[in-house]
Amino acid sequence: MSAVPSIDLNDGQSIPQLGFGVFQIPPEETTDAVRTALEVGYRHIDTAEMYGNEREVGDAVRDSGLDRADVYITSKLSNGAHAPDDARSAFEGTLAALSFDYLDLFLIHWPLPTLYDGDFVSTWRVLEEFRGDGRVRSIGVSNFQVEHLERLAAETDVVPAVNQIELHPQFLNAEVRAYDEAHGIATQAWSPIAQGRLVDDPVITAIAERIGRSPAQVVLRWHIEKGNIVFPKSTTPARIRENFELFDFELEPGDLMQIDALEQGEAGRIGPYPDTFAFVPG
Ligand SMILES: NC(=O)c1ccc[n+]([C@@H]2O[C@H](COP(=O)([O-])OP(=O)(O)OC[C@H]3O[C@@H](n4cnc5c(N)ncnc54)[C@H](OP(=O)(O)O)[C@@H]3O)[C@@H](O)[C@H]2O)c1
Numbered sequence: 001m002s003a004v005p006s007i008d009l010n011d012g013q014s015i016p017q018l019g020f021g022v023f024q025i026p027p028e029e030t031t032d033a034v035r036t037a038l039e040v041g042y043r044h045i046d047t048a049e050m051y052g053n054e055r056e057v058g059d060a061v062r063d064s065g066l067d068r069a070d071v072y073i074t075s076k077l078s079n080g081a082h083a084p085d086d087a088r089s090a091f092e093g094t095l096a097a098l099s100f101d102y103l104d105l106f107l108i109h110w111p112l113p114t115l116y117d118g119d120f121v122s123t124w125r126v127l128e129e130f131r132g133d134g135r136v137r138s139i140g141v142s143n144f145q146v147e148h149l150e151r152l153a154a155e156t157d158v159v160p161a162v163n164q165i166e167l168h169p170q171f172l173n174a175e176v177r178a179y180d181e182a183h184g185i186a187t188q189a190w191s192p193i194a195q196g197r198l199v200d201d202p203v204i205t206a207i208a209e210r211i212g213r214s215p216a217q218v219v220l221r222w223h224i225e226k227g228n229i230v231f232p233k234s235t236t237p238a239r240i241r242e243n244f245e246l247f248d249f250e251l252e253p254g255d256l257m258q259i260d261a262l263e264q265g266e267a268g269r270i271g272p273y274p275d276t277f278a279f280v281p282g
Contacts, residue, residue, distance in 0.1 A: 003247055004043070007229055009161040010184040011131075013138045015105065016072055017224060018246065019044030019231035021190070027053045033235045034060035038071070040244050046164075046188075046231040048076035048109055049094055050281060058098035068100060076109035076142060076164075077123070080280045082116045087126040095135065106136045107164055111148045114278050120148065121155050128158050140164065142190075143274040146179045153183070164188035167228060169198060169219060169259045170268030189228040191270055193219045203262060207255050214242055221246050222259045 006014040020037040022030055022045065030053040034045060038060065047057045054075060061071050075098070081090035095101065106127060111120050127139040140162035141148070152160065163180050167173045167189035180187045198204055199215040208215045216232070216239065223230045224246055232243045251259075262268075272279070 004041075005224075005247075007186050007227070009138055009186055010159055011138055011161050013104075013161065015138075015162075015186070015229060016044040017229050018042070018220075018244065019046050019072065019074075019229070020240070021046045021231035021233040022053055022057060023048070023051055023190075023233055025051070025053060025233065025235055027056050029235055030056035031060045031063065033240070035063055036237050036240050037244075038064040038066060040241050042240075042244060043070060044072040044074075044231065046074045048107075049078040049081075049090060049097075050076070050109060054094055054097035055099075058100060062099070072104045073098065073100065074105040074107065075103055076107040077127075078281060079110055079112055079115075082108075082112060082120065082123045084122050084126045087123055088129075091126075091130055091135070102134065103136045105138045105140060105162065106130060107140045107142045107162070108144075110143045110277055110279075111141070111145070111274055112278060113148065113275060115280070121151065124152055124156055124158075124160075128156070131158070138162070140185075142188075143277070144176075145274050146175055148274075149176075149179055149183070149185070159183060160185050162186045162188050162229070164190055166190055166269060166271045167223075168192055168194040168268075169201075169204075169222065169262040170194055170264045171266075171270070172260070172263045174263075187228055189223055189230050192223050192228070192230040192232050194268075195270060197270075198262075201262065203258050207251070207258070211249060211251075213249060216243055217246060217249075218251070218255075219259070221249065221251055222256060225251060225256060
């Protein structure tokens with residue numbers, strides 16, 4: 001089994017650098033996918049209330065026979081639950097759905113600066129309560145831009161342990177990534193293989209052919225060497241396995257530079273723009 005490195009967080013905890021993401025996996029397929037991932041060796045699962053599959057993630061962990069303490073579990077606050085009392089109920093709902101009495105990491109999924117009077121600071125203080133009472137080991141944010149992180153720094157005492165942002169070779173998200181690094185915030189890269197778009201890129205496929213690896217492995221290895229935390233999603237067992245085999249090869253400095261040069265700036269962004277995204281589940 002490959003040994004997955006751990007990344008130290010700013011609160012004294014640590015997180016496996018490679019995990020398994022379950023966004024867009026229908027609940028009826030989630031238990032099988034997560035069970036496969038745990039059999040392959042993944043010990044870090046990234047879910048969210050808005051993915052609608054927390055219950056099935058919990059079931060898969062229990063089915064695996066692994067100790068709860070051996071699997072790192074992240075979930076995220078629904079966009080519909082930023083008001084403090086709603087956030088408290090939503091967090092209890094997440095623990096109940098997973099059937100766990102604690103989470104390893106809980107995130108504000110989106111900053112939603114155009115909703116809730118632009119107040120994500122009160123929401124953050126509620127996450128601080130969950131950490132304080134021991135129901136979550138680490139707290140963090142997702143899709144926070146520099147100005148959102150600056151506001152938390154100015155108005156609160158706890159620096160997020162992680163910021164989970166869109167980041168892949170076509171969208172380096174460099175300004176946010178640099179802020180995270182300068183302030184001790186670990187960066188988690190979502191859509192690490194750009195939802196599959198990068199596997200046909202000629203630069204990636206040429207490197208993959210030269211070193212005898214798959215294109216997805218090349219891109220995921222690039223993230224690992226950059227220090228990003230990643231959790232690729234797949235419902236295909238062979239790909240779940242392939243995406244885990246990242247720790248018995250290295251890229252050359254020239255490969256890293258060629259991959260960096262795929263950056264397209266905002267044109268490379270796949271997901272919503274965090275400053276204006278205002279989706280609230282119905
Ligand atoms: N915080 C946020 O706002 C946010 C947003 C998006 C994602 N995320 C997190 O990040 C995780 C990963 O991002 P993502 O699911 O958007 O995209 P991704 O992991 O970059 O890509 C997933 C897609 O790539 C395909 N794929 C996976 N492995 C492959 C391989 N080895 N070769 C070829 N194709 C492959 C999958 O197909 P098959 O499944 O058909 O194999 C799927 O279509 C999510 O699951 C979620 O946990 C967070």
